[in-house]
Amino acid sequence: xxxxxxxxxxxxxxxxxxxxxxxxxxxxxxxxxxxxxxxxxxxxxxxxxxxxxxxxxxxxxxxxxxxxxxxxxxxxxxxxxxxxxxxxxxxxxxxxxxxxxxxxxxxxxxxxxxxxxxxxxxxxxxxxxxxxxxxxxxxxxxxxxxxxxxxxxxxxxxxxxxxxxxxxxxxxxxxxxxxxxxxxxxxxxxxxxxxxxxxxxxxxxxxxxxxxxxxxxxxxxxxxxxxxxxxxxxxxxxxxxxxxxxxxxxxxxxxxxxxxxxxxxxxxxxxxxxxxxxxxxxxxxxxxxxxxxxxxxxxxxxxxxxxxxxxxxxxxxxxxxxxxxxxxxxxxxxxxxxxxxxxxxxxxxxxxxxxxxxxxxxxxxxxxxxxxxxxxxxxxxxxxxxxxxxxxxxxxxxxxxxxxxxxxxxxxxxxxxxxxxxxxxxxxxxxxxxxxxxxxxxxxxxxxxxxxxxxxxxxxxxxxxxxxxxxxxxxxxxxxxxxxxxxxxxxxxxxxxxxxxxxxxxxxxxxxxxxxxxxxxxxxxxxxxxxxxxxxxxxxxxxxxxxxxxxxxxxxxxxxxxxxxxxxxxxxxxxxxxxxxxxxxxxxxxxxxxxxxxxxxxxxxxxxxxxxxxxxxxxxxxxxxxxxxxxxxxxxxxxxxxxxxxxxxxxxxxxxxxx
Amino acid sequence: xxxxxxxxxxxxxxxxxxxxxxxxxxxxxxxxxxxxxxxxxxxxxxxxxxxxxxxxxxxxxxxxxxxxxxxxxxxxxxxxxxxxxxxxxxxxxxxxxxxxxxxxxxxxxxxxxxxxxxxxxxxxxxxxxxxxxxxxxxxxxxxxxxxxxx
Numbered sequence: 001x002x003x004x005x006x007x008x009x010x011x012x013x014x015x016x017x018x019x020x021x022x023x024x025x026x027x028x029x030x031x032x033x034x035x036x037x038x039x040x041x042x043x044x045x046x047x048x049x050x051x052x053x054x055x056x057x058x059x060x061x062x063x064x065x066x067x068x069x070x071x072x073x074x075x076x077x078x079x080x081x082x083x084x085x086x087x088x089x090x091x092x093x094x095x096x097x098x099x100x101x102x103x104x105x106x107x108x109x110x111x112x113x114x115x116x117x118x119x120x121x122x123x124x125x126x127x128x129x130x131x132x133x134x135x136x137x138x139x140x141x142x143x144x145x146x147x148x149x150x151x152x153x154x155x156x157x158x159x160x161x162x163x164x165x166x167x168x169x170x171x172x173x174x175x176x177x178x179x180x181x182x183x184x185x186x187x188x189x190x191x192x193x194x195x196x197x198x199x200x201x202x203x204x205x206x207x208x209x210x211x212x213x214x215x216x217x218x219x220x221x222x223x224x225x226x227x228x229x230x231x232x233x234x235x236x237x238x239x240x241x242x243x244x245x246x247x248x249x250x251x252x253x254x255x256x257x258x259x260x261x262x263x264x265x266x267x268x269x270x271x272x273x274x275x276x277x278x279x280x281x282x283x284x285x286x287x288x289x290x291x292x293x294x295x296x297x298x299x300x301x302x303x304x305x306x307x308x309x310x311x312x313x314x315x316x317x318x319x320x321x322x323x324x325x326x327x328x329x330x331x332x333x334x335x336x337x338x339x340x341x342x343x344x345x346x347x348x349x350x351x352x353x354x355x356x357x358x359x360x361x362x363x364x365x366x367x368x369x370x371x372x373x374x375x376x377x378x379x380x381x382x383x384x385x386x387x388x389x390x391x392x393x394x395x396x397x398x399x400x401x402x403x404x405x406x407x408x409x410x411x412x413x414x415x416x417x418x419x420x421x422x423x424x425x426x427x428x429x430x431x432x433x434x435x436x437x438x439x440x441x442x443x444x445x446x447x448x449x450x451x452x453x454x455x456x457x458x459x460x461x462x463x464x465x466x467x468x469x470x471x472x473x474x475x476x477x478x479x480x481x482x483x484x485x486x487x488x489x490x491x492x493x494x495x496x497x498x499x500x501x502x503x504x505x506x507x508x509x510x511x512x513x514x515x516x517x518x519x520x521x522x523x524x525x526x527x528x529x530x531x532x533x534x535x536x537x538x539x540x541x542x543x544x545x546x547x548x549x550x551x552x553x554x555x556x557x558x559x560x561x562x563x564x565x566x567x568x569x570x571x572x573x574x575x576x577x578x579x580x581x582x583x584x585x586x587x588x589x590x591x592x593x594x595x596x597x598x599x600x601x602x603x604x605x606x607x608x609x610x611x612x613x614x615x616x617x618x619x620x621x622x623x624x625x626x627x628x629x630x631x632x633x634x635x636x637x638x639x640x641x642x643x644x645x646x647x648x649x650x651x652x653x654x655x656x657x658x659x
Numbered sequence: 660x661x662x663x664x665x666x667x668x669x670x671x672x673x674x675x676x677x678x679x680x681x682x683x684x685x686x687x688x689x690x691x692x693x694x695x696x697x698x699x700x701x702x703x704x705x706x707x708x709x710x711x712x713x714x715x716x717x718x719x720x721x722x723x724x725x726x727x728x729x730x731x732x733x734x735x736x737x738x739x740x741x742x743x744x745x746x747x748x749x750x751x752x753x754x755x756x757x758x759x760x761x762x763x764x765x766x767x768x769x770x771x772x773x774x775x776x777x778x779x780x781x782x783x784x785x786x787x788x789x790x791x792x793x794x795x796x797x798x799x800x801x802x803x804x805x806x807x808x809x
Binding site for chain 2: 236361365368369372373376383384385386387388390391394395520521522580581582583600601603604605609611
């Protein structure tokens with residue numbers, strides 16, 4: 001009964017989404033504010049019904065209602081409570097319901113925080129979000145209903161959630177990722193709405209910017225969590241695989257990063273406007289492409305959901321309609337967009353343009369590598385290929401290196417015009433000091449001269465020095481230096497933090513890649529091995545029992561130069577419900593190095609295959625990601641996004657005094 | 660005066676176009692080279708037996724692990740096993756390392772590695788089926804084809 005209620009709520013939500021698409025649009029067409037303003041309550045209604053629906057699914061999970069097929073496939077009576085909740089988005093149908101909830105949430109947020117918008121603009125934006133929601137709801141209702149029953153014969157016990165997903169990372173990773181993916185629908189809707197009016201002014205960029213930054217920050221969090229989760233949960237210490245599904249989240253992030261920067265230029269200087277609109281369209285299109293790649297099963301990936309051509313076809317058609325429709329609109333309207341300002345080759349605008357070109361080229365390279373197997377198969381009579389990580393490293397790395405150099409230089413550049421000579425001269429001291437510092441650090445701590453490590457880390461430190469100097473120069477000539485620190489805008493601090501995060505991640509990536517050590521060995525209890533400066537000894541093997549699994553647990557003692565470091569307890573778990581085996585690594589975490597131990601398989605004589613990693617600076621990759629996201633969130637607190645709202649208050653006050 | 664300005668403006672634009680053309684041309688050709696060097700073709704056991712697969716190149720091979728074929732070393736992590744297409748073709752595989760959790764006799768695997776001159780596939784990486792519902796498209800296609808034949 002509850003499940004049917006959930007299904008019914010979804011159908012009602014579809015009705016409301018159709019209304020949200022049509023009614024405000026008619027209102028705009030006939031200039032009737034009453035109809036336009038209905039968009040607010042329709043968005044609220046839409047959110048409420050989708051929320052009821054997901055609560056119903058949660059209820060089915062918590063009450064172990066295995067007559068619901070989705071619950072029977074992804075839960076089990078002995079599954080711990082928190083995983084019963086996260087199992088809602090543990091597989092295709094439920095995760096798409098979460099996707100729709102997030103979509104309805106963004107729509108509601110736009111309708112609530114839209115005091116700055118004109119009634120007309122608000123109606124247009126919400127109508128575009130409405131039509132997208134219609135597409136998503138039709139998809140779930142027609143092809144992926146999570147409320148399908150298994151009646152009349154239903155199982156007494158569920159087949160359990162995939163053990164890989166029984167983990168904290170998977171509780172938070174998908175919601176964050178979807179906040180990002182779906183969040184790009186908002187700048188997309190702003191772009192389409194503005195194109196439909198034919199007037200593209202800087203106000204549009206100011207409206208889109210906070211939304212874009214927040215969506216992008218969420219996506220950053222999602223990707224960072226995903227990488228961290230893959231590192232400790234997939235069991236083998238890798239943190240990025242250039243896997244098709246990872247790329248599917250990375251491409252919208254790259255385009256989103258370009259969008260975040262070009263919106264800055266569009267808002268501040270009124271330049272690159274049509275380009276920015278195009279990026280907004282592509283950022284969301286890449287999100288949809290990601291959904292297609294993940295949910296259609298056309299590509300080989302460890303993340304793919306079960307293969308289902310029908311679903312893939314639906315998303316593909318939806319994708320074609322969205323991209324085709326918006327690009328057609330763009331083609332007709334974009335010629336009317338005029339850029340008002342001009343800029344010189346080494347101005348800040350030009351730096352942002354370089355950033356954009358490099359990011360777009362980088363995402364094109366990733367896209368090519370990701371979907372090339374599809375083309376190859378189509379052109380070569382079904383011959384299957386895969387594109388290996390070396391391709392991505394070879395193509396992607398040089399592009400981002402150029403990007404990082406531009407990043408180090410850019411804080412010095414000014415709007416409109418910057419003297420190229422001054423720009424280059426100002427970089428000599430930061431670059432040389434970065435080079436000296438990094439070379440010394442590498443020689444002292446790593447006791448080797450790795451040219452690549454020195455080169456890349458120098459760029460990272462150069463970026464940090466440039467940022468620090470820029471902040472110093474901003475307050476240098478002020479009398480009250482500390483107070484003037486507080487007077488800098490929040491979006492400036494957001495930029496500092498975001499770029500700082502990138503530098504931290506760069507250091508993490510290059511140090512991990514070049515200085516990691518790993519060994520796969522056969523260990524009997526009592527055996528030991530040495531890796532880097534660490535000594536690992538397998539004391540004994542234990543049998544332990546979890547709530548819904550049995551496990552072999554190793555007790556491994558780690559020492560460094562005779563001093564005790566840690567006891568690590570990696571496990572090999574067996575989940576009877578899903579008849580699945582899972583590797584649970586154990587990690588000794590540190591700011592400068594991780595020690596990672598995972599169990600392979602049992603061998604004869606009580607021996608086990610054991611993998612041991614020494615991973616220097618690996619945490620920095622994710623710390624950097626968190627700084628970047630924090631920077632994105634910080635920009636939203638900028639005062640200027642609230643300017644109009646407060647001006648309204650002043651007006652009211654004035655009117656009040658006049659009366 | 661005005662004419663002179665136009666000229667500089669035009670020259671700048673021409674330089675920009677030339678720069679873009681050269682830049683994008685180099686980028687595209689480098690990318691395509693990298694792509695062609697790093698694609699891994701997939702071969703079924705039958706194709707390897709027939710000698711269609713190149714020797715010494717990085718390729719991928721997939722099939723079912725033959726029951727009773729897994730032999731481990733007693734001193735290190737070296738392991739030998741046979742993959743089959745469930746008909747006649749069989750390929751010997753060699754691997755040194757930890758096999759994935761889902762590696763089992765009778766289950767599908769995909770391996771990345773090189774074929775040595777004796778027809779033994781030396782794997783650098785072995786991937787097993789990810790979950791009960793998911794199967795790599797290559798394997799699924801092969802199995803479906805066999806089912807259709809039977």
